[in-house]
Structure formats: structure tokens, C-alpha cells
Amino acid sequence: MNEEKIAAIKLEIKEKINVFWSEHWLLTSAMILFFASCYLFNLTHSGFLYLPMIVSGWVVVMFALKYKSEHSLFSSKSSQKNMQQESSYETYT
Template identity: 50%
Template sequence: MGKEQVEDIKAVVIRNVKGVWREYWLPITAFVVLIISCQLFNLTHSGFFYPLMFASGWIVVMFALKFKSESAVFSLKKLTKQRQKDTSYEMYTILRIYTNDSDFQEYMHIREYFDSQHIKMENRVIDHNHDIESQIMFIRNPEFTYCYHLLMDQKNEMYFIGEYV
């Protein structure tokens, strides 16, 4: 290795260490103070080190909890999203539209007409590996002749599933 390469590597390491120190100086200092005060307490058994150990330990624990909640490894939301991507399950809103109109499919794209129908909504997880129609239970309403099932995903896109008489 040439002297220039060693100097370049040394400059990069120093810059990275300064960047880490600039961002994490408080937890690093608290951790060092905690280690030193614990070692000095073991040697002297002096009560003088109790406040130092408590304060620095508290700072270290608070930063550890903060990093734990923000870390992708421990984050429950990110872990749940990753599991949903890995599996075939997805959350949908099921719309059951009850009507006596046999021409519902022709006019359902008109917002006023759609809103005038009797609609029941339910959130459900759907498995894409199985038949979607079989996962949505048909609930009869004796007041209406027709029941239409629509799925609405999290992007508010609607999918027609089936018509029941």
C-alpha cells in the first residue's frame, strides 16, 4: 500500500469517527462514564459514584430504548409490513350493497346512485392463494332482492366480486 492510500483511508476513518461523535456524543459519553464509575465503585465502594452510575445509566437506557423503537430490526410496523409483503394476505374493506335494482352494475359508477343504495362495510383480511368469493360470506337481507360484493383495497380501488340473488 502506498502512503497516499494509507492517508486516504486514515482521512475517511477520521471523518467517519467525527461524524459518529457529532451525532452520538451524549450516549457515548454516558456509556464511558457508566463503565468508569462502575469500575471505580468496585474498587472503592464509595457512595459518591451512585449518582454518576444512575444518571449515566439512565441516559444510556433512554438512548437504547429510542434506538430500539426506531430501528428497522425491532420496529413492529416495519416487521408487519414486511410479513404482509412476504405472504399473500392483504386487508380489504368488503362492501355489501343491497338493492332491489337489477341494473345496479350499469349505474354503480355514478356516485349519487351508488351512495343511494343500502351499503354495509366490513374490514377483512383476504388470502390471495384461495378463492376470494368463498372468503366473503353472503349475508341475506330479506328487504332486498340483490346483494353485490365489492372489495376496496387500501388505495381505495374497488373490485367487483359477485352478485347474489
């Protein structure tokens, strides 16, 4: 009985990891590459590592800006929805 529960939990964890990876593979890979290249740059001070740091950092920043714009208090999407609701309310009154 316990072995079956453990196997079910392991299967569920694997499925959740696969779902997370399929949705966020680019961001996760960019963050790992960014941290690894920064760490290696601190050890070696090699100019070759500038390119991976810049590219992976750019990807991480773009995801952060996308997330901020989608979840901000005054995002354009929510303000457009509010404007549509107000205009429909004004037409009926």
C-alpha cells in the same frame, strides 16, 4: 504512492470517527462514564459514584428504549403506515 494511500486512509478514518462522534456523542460519553463509575465503585465502594452511575445508566437505557421502539416489529410508526395504506386501498376498491 503507498504514502498517499496511507494518508488517504487515515483521513477517511478520521472523518468517519468525527461523523460518528457528532451523531452519537451523548450515548458514547454516557457509556464511558457508566463503565468508569461502575469500575471505580467496585474499587472504592464510594457513595459519591452513585449519581454518575444512575444518570449515565438512565441515558443509556433511554437510548436503548428509543432504538427498540424505532426498530421493533410492531412499532406504532409502521402500524400507522400500514393502516394508512389499507385505508387508501379500501377507498379505491
